[in-house]
Amino acid sequence: MTGQHTPAGATASHATASDVTLRVNGKPYTLTVDHRRTLLDLLREDLDLPGAKKGCDHGQCGACTVLLGGRRVNSCLLLAVSLDGCDVTTVEGLSGDGEELHPLQRAFQERDAFQCGYCTPGQICSALGMLAEAAAGHPSHVTDPAAPADRPVRLDRPEIRERLSGNLCRCGAYPRIVEAVEDVIP
Amino acid sequence: MKPFAYVRPGSVAEAAEAFAARPGARYLGGGTNLVDLMKLGVEEPGALVDLTRLPLDAVEEVPGGALRVGALVRNSDLAAHPLVRERYPALSQALLAGASGQLRNAATTGGNLLQRTRCPYFQDVSKPCNKRTPGSGCGALEGVNRDHAVLGWSEQCVATHPSDMAVALAALDARVELYGASGVRTVEAAEFHRLPGEQPQRDTVLRPGELITGVLLPAATAGLPSRYRKARDRASYAFALASVAAVLQVTDGVVEHAGIAFGALAHRPWRARRAEEALLGAAPTAAAFERAVDLELSAARPLRDNAYKVPLARALALDVLTRLAPPAATA
Numbered sequence: 001m002t003g004q005h006t007p008a009g010a011t012a013s014h015a016t017a018s019d020v021t022l023r024v025n026g027k028p029y030t031l032t033v034d035h036r037r038t039l040l041d042l043l044r045e046d047l048d049l050p051g052a053k054k055g056c057d058h059g060q061c062g063a064c065t066v067l068l069g070g071r072r073v074n075s076c077l078l079l080a081v082s083l084d085g086c087d088v089t090t091v092e093g094l095s096g097d098g099e100e101l102h103p104l105q106r107a108f109q110e111r112d113a114f115q116c117g118y119c120t121p122g123q124i125c126s127a128l129g130m131l132a133e134a135a136a137g138h139p140s141h142v143t144d145p146a147a148p149a150d151r152p153v154r155l156d157r158p159e160i161r162e163r164l165s166g167n168l169c170r171c172g173a174y175p176r177i178v179e180a181v182e183d184v185i186p
Numbered sequence: 187m188k189p190f191a192y193v194r195p196g197s198v199a200e201a202a203e204a205f206a207a208r209p210g211a212r213y214l215g216g217g218t219n220l221v222d223l224m225k226l227g228v229e230e231p232g233a234l235v236d237l238t239r240l241p242l243d244a245v246e247e248v249p250g251g252a253l254r255v256g257a258l259v260r261n262s263d264l265a266a267h268p269l270v271r272e273r274y275p276a277l278s279q280a281l282l283a284g285a286s287g288q289l290r291n292a293a294t295t296g297g298n299l300l301q302r303t304r305c306p307y308f309q310d311v312s313k314p315c316n317k318r319t320p321g322s323g324c325g326a327l328e329g330v331n332r333d334h335a336v337l338g339w340s341e342q343c344v345a346t347h348p349s350d351m352a353v354a355l356a357a358l359d360a361r362v363e364l365y366g367a368s369g370v371r372t373v374e375a376a377e378f379h380r381l382p383g384e385q386p387q388r389d390t391v392l393r394p395g396e397l398i399t400g401v402l403l404p405a406a407t408a409g410l411p412s413r414y415r416k417a418r419d420r421a422s423y424a425f426a427l428a429s430v431a432a433v434l435q436v437t438d439g440v441v442e443h444a445g446i447a448f449g450a451l452a453h454r455p456w457r458a459r460r461a462e463e464a465l466l467g468a469a470p471t472a473a474a475f476e477r478a479v480d481l482e483l484s485a486a487r488p489l490r491d492n493a494y495k496v497p498l499a500r501a502l503a504l505d506v507l508t509r510l511a512p513p514a515a516t517a
Binding site for chain 1: 190214238265286288
């Protein structure tokens with residue numbers, strides 16, 4: 001994991017940019033990044049992947065949510081230089097090669113789960129990360145503390161709402177977002 | 187944001203060396219608070235020492251029944267860990283009451299302890315703040331202070347510590363493991379954060395260059411009934427207005443062990459030692475809980491906008507204690 005690129009080691013230079021290799025949607029990219037570059041800006045400005053959105057840029061809205069190693073994160077708060085060797089999936093990477101939409105994307109369309117659509121890529125990436133967490137038995141704030149740790153958590157509406165609370169929708173499409181997520185629960 | 191150097195050390199010792207060699211260095215964990223503060227201009231590090239690849243990401247059983255949590259264990263993984271859920275439910279509940287799923291996936295155990303106050307005067311570089319710029323004054327003391335401290339504040343600073351996790355750690359008698367130039371030491375989680383006094387710029391007892399390597403959850407509180415409850419302005423994804431973590435052991439009808447800590451009332455998690463002492467040896471009745479909690483909160487000195495915190499914290503504590511006590515005791 002460590003050591004392949006310039007920033008490794010305690011004696012690294014005073015450089016303010018470094019080489020980084022990332023896999024984004026399955027494709028490797030090597031580029032020199034200013035240490036200040038966030039993952040969100042790298043995706044949008046350097047890799048021409050504008051799916052992840054810049055809403056608040058402070059980790060408060062969730063519009064920038066992507067999957068890092070399969071886990072949902074706020075890309076606006078991650079420094080690209082720290083992600084050397086990591087795997088990133090953005091909303092652009094969810095559909096198959098044949099451009100067929102991911103079932104959750106289809107559910108958002110069918111349920112009309114957005115108005116302006118600005119928060120939608122973040123909502124979808126967050127929901128996918130959330131579904132994996134629940135399948136792995138991760139509890140939420142509203143899960144019964146006595147629930148067994150080794151079984152998937154059943155996602156009722158309070159669970160979905162709580163688990164997606166990191167994604168704001170200022171159009172207020174929440175009821176339909178919850179319905180769209182319900183449509184793809186296994 | 188100002189340009190900065192970036193270092194990725196291969197060991198804890200290398201990390202401490204790299205930090206010491208670079209004036210203005212900061213350790214980088216999940217970055218969920220530090221990167222935000224850099225965007226706000228509150229933090230302007232000359233170098234980041236990235237700790238995230240260090241092998242401090244395990245939750246391990248220690249001989250004797252304690253649990254050791256590596257400093258880089260992510261908040262989501264700690265909350266979901268079967269042994270944490272089983273033995274220290276208040277800790278899992280506190281973690282899950284904080285932030286969002288995305289933030290918990292990034293935030294680390296050590297970083298959670300070291301997050302800075304969300305006082306708006308601290309986060310706005312155009313405002314006076316003794317914590318950010320010592321000697322500049324406190325904008326909150328006579329400003330908008332609805333979210334601020336009611337216990338242990340000073341004329342210099344009325345900020346609160348924002349962590350939920352730290353409140354549970356304080357109540358559970360956890361210890362924080364620190365690595366520094368003079369070796370490894372541990373301090374009580376309840377004593378890790380400071381009261382502001384005359385030096386509000388110092389949040390914790392960390393010495394310069396020291397880094398958190400882990401948190402120790404003691405055998406003594408493993409498996410005891412514990413709970414966390416938090417009040418906030420919306421149902422999810424908001425900092426606490428007041429919160430409480432409590433551990434309560436009742437044996438033969440009397441309280442044998444009580445650990446109680448309040449969140450969002452002070453510059454640090456507020457361990458309610460007076461309430462605990464009042465409960466020890468007493469029957470866990472509603473009247474005993476009220477007496478103990480009132481004794482603790484009698485020290486509160488609310489500011490202009492936050493007198494509501496005292497009855498709110500009282501109600502939270504009474505609810506949590508009542509739920510922890512055997513049903514017959516409080517009936």
